[in-house]
Amino acid sequence: MNCRSDFAILTDSPDGTAYLDSAATSLTPDCVLEKVNRYYRYYNANIHRGIHNWAEKATVEYEAVRPIVGDFIQMGTTTVKDCEIVFSSGTTHSINLVANSFCADWDSDDQVIISEAEHHANIVPWQQLRDRSGVKLQVVFLDEKGQIDLGHLEDLLKRGTRRSLVATSILPNATGILQDWQQIGQLSKMYDATVLFDGAQSVPRIQTDVSVCDFLVFSGHKIYGPTGVGVLYARQGLLDDAPPYMSGGDMIKTVNFAETTFNIMPWRYEAGTQNIAGVIGLGRAIQWVQEQGIDNITAHEAMISDYAQEALKSVDRVSVFFPDSSKLGLIVFAVDNAQSSDVATLLNAQQVAVRSGYLCAEPILRNRLGRGVIRASFGCYTTTEEIDRLITALQKSLQTL
Amino acid sequence: MMITEEIQDIRQLLEDCPDDLTKYQTIIEMGDDLDPYPESYKLDELKVSGCQSDLWLYAEHHGDCLHMIATSDAVIVRGLVAIVFQILNDRPRQEIRDFDAALLAQLGIQNIVTPGRQNGIGSLINRIKLLAS
Numbered sequence: 001m002n003c004r005s006d007f008a009i010l011t012d013s014p015d016g017t018a019y020l021d022s023a024a025t026s027l028t029p030d031c032v033l034e035k036v037n038r039y040y041r042y043y044n045a046n047i048h049r050g051i052h053n054w055a056e057k058a059t060v061e062y063e064a065v066r067p068i069v070g071d072f073i074q075m076g077t078t079t080v081k082d083c084e085i086v087f088s089s090g091t092t093h094s095i096n097l098v099a100n101s102f103c104a105d106w107d108s109d110d111q112v113i114i115s116e117a118e119h120h121a122n123i124v125p126w127q128q129l130r131d132r133s134g135v136k137l138q139v140v141f142l143d144e145k146g147q148i149d150l151g152h153l154e155d156l157l158k159r160g161t162r163r164s165l166v167a168t169s170i171l172p173n174a175t176g177i178l179q180d181w182q183q184i185g186q187l188s189k190m191y192d193a194t195v196l197f198d199g200a201q202s203v204p205r206i207q208t209d210v211s212v213c214d215f216l217v218f219s220g221h222k223i224y225g226p227t228g229v230g231v232l233y234a235r236q237g238l239l240d241d242a243p244p245y246m247s248g249g250d251m252i253k254t255v256n257f258a259e260t261t262f263n264i265m266p267w268r269y270e271a272g273t274q275n276i277a278g279v280i281g282l283g284r285a286i287q288w289v290q291e292q293g294i295d296n297i298t299a300h301e302a303m304i305s306d307y308a309q310e311a312l313k314s315v316d317r318v319s320v321f322f323p324d325s326s327k328l329g330l331i332v333f334a335v336d337n338a339q340s341s342d343v344a345t346l347l348n349a350q351q352v353a354v355r356s357g358y359l360c361a362e363p364i365l366r367n368r369l370g371r372g373v374i375r376a377s378f379g380c381y382t383t384t385e386e387i388d389r390l391i392t393a394l395q396k397s398l399q400t401l
Numbered sequence: 402m403m404i405t406e407e408i409q410d411i412r413q414l415l416e417d418c419p420d421d422l423t424k425y426q427t428i429i430e431m432g433d434d435l436d437p438y439p440e441s442y443k444l445d446e447l448k449v450s451g452c453q454s455d456l457w458l459y460a461e462h463h464g465d466c467l468h469m470i471a472t473s474d475a476v477i478v479r480g481l482v483a484i485v486f487q488i489l490n491d492r493p494r495q496e497i498r499d500f501d502a503a504l505l506a507q508l509g510i511q512n513i514v515t516p517g518r519q520n521g522i523g524s525l526i527n528r529i530k531l532l533a534s
Contacts, residue, residue, distance in 0.1 A: 339475040341454050342429075346477075349421035372454075400426050401476060 001300040003292055004381045006030055018352045018386040023173050023201060023330045023377030025221045028285070032225060035284035039277045047276055048250055048267075062276055065283030066266070069231055072286050073199075073216060075209030081236060086266040087279050090230035091200040092121040094217035095167070097232055097269060098196055099125040101242040102165075102215075108134035109162040113193075115140050115148050115179075116367070117172035120360045122198050126167065140168075142364075146177035146322040150187060157191035164193035170202035174361035176305065176327035176377075178206065185212025194238070204289070204379075205329045206298045214238055220278060224379075225285030229278030232269070239265055246271040297380040301329050304378045308387045312376075315394055321373065330377035332359070335394075338401040340372035346397035347374075352390050404500065407488045412508050424510070425477060432479030435486070438472035449528050454478050456525065460532040465493045467533045471525075481522045484508070489529060497533035502526045 004010050006029040010019075019027065039061065045054035047062050063082070070080030088094045103112075112126045116139055130137045140153045148168060157164055166188040170181045181197060188195045189212065196215035202208045203216075204223040210216050210233055220229035244251060244262055248271040253261040262268050289297065305327040312318050312333050321332040335343050344356035355375040358365050365373060376390055402410075418424040442459050449456040454475035461468050469490050471482045489497050502523070 339454050342475045342477050346422060346425055349425050396422065400422075400429060 001292065001296060001380045003029070004383075006288070007381055008033070010381060016351055018389045020352060020354050020376040020378065020382070020386065020390060022379035022382070023176075023222070023375065024355055025227065026204060026224050026379050027381065028226065028281075029224055029288050031288055032281045032284045036226060036277045036281040039280050046273055058276055061280050061283075062274065065279050065286075068283045068286050069233075072290065073203070073208060073210050073233060075211040078209065078211045080210060080233065083265045084234055084236055086232040086234060086239075086269045087274060087282075088217075088230045088232050088269075089228050089275065090219040090221070091119075091198060091217050092125075092230075094215075094230055094232035095121055095196070095198070096125045097245045098167075098215055098217075098234075099129045100245040101269070102194075102234075102239060103129055103133070103135065104243050106133055106135045106163065108136065111136040111138055111156070111160050111164050113138045113140055113153065113156050113164060113166045113168075115168045115172070116142050117146070117148075117175050117177075117361065117364050118167075118169055119173050119198065119200070120362070121200075122167055122169060123363065142175075146175045146325045148179055148184060150180070150183060153184065154187060154191075157188065157193055160191065160193070164188070164191060165196060166193050167196040167198070169198040169200070170208060171199075171206070171328060172361070172364075173201050173330065173375075174332060174359050174364050175322055175325075176201075176330040176332060177322060177325050178202070178328050181208075182212050201329060204297075205294075205301050207294050210235070220282040220285065223282075223285055224288060225282040226275075226278040229275045229282050231282075234265070236265075239269065244268055244271065248272045250274075292380060298328070300380055301378050301382070302326070304382050304384065304387065305329060305331060307384050308376060308378070308390070311387055311391045312394075315391060315398075317398060318394070321369070330375055332373050332375045334369060334371060334373045335398065335401070338398065340374050342401055343374050343394070343397055346400060347390070347393050350389075350393035350396065352393045354390070404488055404492070404496070405504070408504055408507055411484055411487060415509055425480075428480035428484065428510075429476045430480070431483040431487075432476055432481075435472065435479055435483050436470050438470050442470075443472075449525050456482070458482075458525065458528055458532075460529070462494070463491070465495070466491050467494050467497055467529070469529065469532070478522075482525065485522060485525060485529070494533040498530055500526075500530070 007027050008030050009027050043054040043057040045058045047059040066082040066085040069085050074080045126137050129135050138156045141149050143149045171178050185195050195213040197213045199208045199216050199218040203218040214235045216233040221227040251263050251271040253263050308331050312320050317336040318333050340356040357372045415424050443457050447457045447459050449458050456473040458471040473479050
């Protein structure tokens with residue numbers, strides 16, 4: 001990959017930071033900044049409501065992002081319609097929307113199955129649903145390679161008494177191990193389960209499609225787009241009549257003081273003024289990814305991940321999480337006799353930016369490791385030189401710790 | 402020594418460090434001198450929240466003064482605790498209550514002591530002030 005010159009933050013960065021925290025937030029290429037800037041500079045207006053030129057231009061640009069997203073996540077004959085793309089504030093919002101709207105009438109006869117490796121965003125909304133409606137919340141375990149145990153998943157699906165929703169991450173942020181998502185989707189479909197894939201980490205780094213799922217959620221800020229924007233793909237029919245999660249302006253057809261008629265999909269779930277600049281920026285970010293070629297990004301990040309994993313394994317006192325499984329986009333590791341925040345702080349003192357702690361995935365890290373970890377994560381701009389800097393800085397830090 | 406003099410001393414020590422890494426090494430070494438903290442005092446009610454790592458603080462009133470011991474599983478936090486203790490430990494409680502935490506900015510380690518940061522020591526200072534009241 002040769003895309004670093006597309007990022008002012010990399011070419012102009014005065015402190016020479018080796019940014020290895022892209023799983024938290026990816027950097028933003030100049031073309032996305034320019035696209036967002038153009039909205040504010042030339043047609044900064046609200047959408048859907050005004051009939052003046054700027055409002056019209058903003059509406060056209062905003063709505064044009066739906067087919068861009070749809071084109072990006074479709075597969076073969078599985079085309080994605082504009083009405084199946086809801087814009088949200090991010091993955092967390094998208095999952096909450098499904099838990100509140102799609103599962104609004106679920107009760108103790110229904111079950112939600114998540115995996116052991118989920119991010120808090122794909123745990124807590126289901127716990128909340130369980131606590132208010134009695135839905136059964138089941139956890140499927142990982143095998144020794146870090147893959148969802150399909151036998152266990154099938155057991156749980158078999159035991160379901162009525163409706164089942166399988167909600168799992170395609171590429172968990174706490175392991176970096178790509179799941180066999182086609183298998184998970186197909187198996188779940190055999191038991192008529194609804195499937196939600198958390199694509200927050202997978203959509204930016206591997207061709208992710210909606211061929212075997214009903215919902216796909218991801219965030220803008222992890223795919224080289226702006227923060228505060230995300231996507232909920234919802235297969236047609238699933239959310240058309242569900243009660244809206246949020247209500248207010250622009251998501252209605254008619255309002256009087258006796259009652260309100262809600263708008264249709266996807267606007268039904270986009271209450272209030274949307275993150276217009278964010279959505280427009282997201283569209284440009286996805287186009288930028290397509291210009292780079294998602295397969296090239298996959299190959300580059302796989303190379304960087306292998307390189308980093310091998311290098312980290314050779315460092316004394318370092319234990320890589322699931323050392324025998326290959327990773328995509330991120331490596332999680334712990335250091336013997338050193339606290340993760342100490343390591344991260346000393347790395348930062350050497351201009352190497354990583355994430356430390358429980359990575360918003362406390363259950364798997366507490367259960368399997370019993371302590372916080374360090375995560376180095378990558379983007380298509382990450383270089384092997386940056387990994388070398390991580391290793392050197394880590395070795396230097398460990399002399400102190 | 403006055404509180405302000407202690408702060409100047411620490412500031413000088415840190416300023417003499419050629420780079421950030423050495424600065425942290427110095428801070429970590431300061432933590433090595435903390436008084437031992439009994440395992441049996443590692444209680445939830447003695448935990449100071451708001452740190453990415455665990456931090457326990459135990460205090461007693463010795464006459465008018467506040468005597469404290471503390472520890473953490475993170476060595477940088479231990480060092481920061483040592484800095485705070487050098488400034489505040491065994492001081493009259495009134496003096497601790499009146500202490501202006503903004504003075505810590507003079508240490509030149511804003512990125513560590515900024516209130517609101519998860520691994521910051523703002524919550525430690527707040528707890529100490531509470532214990533001094």
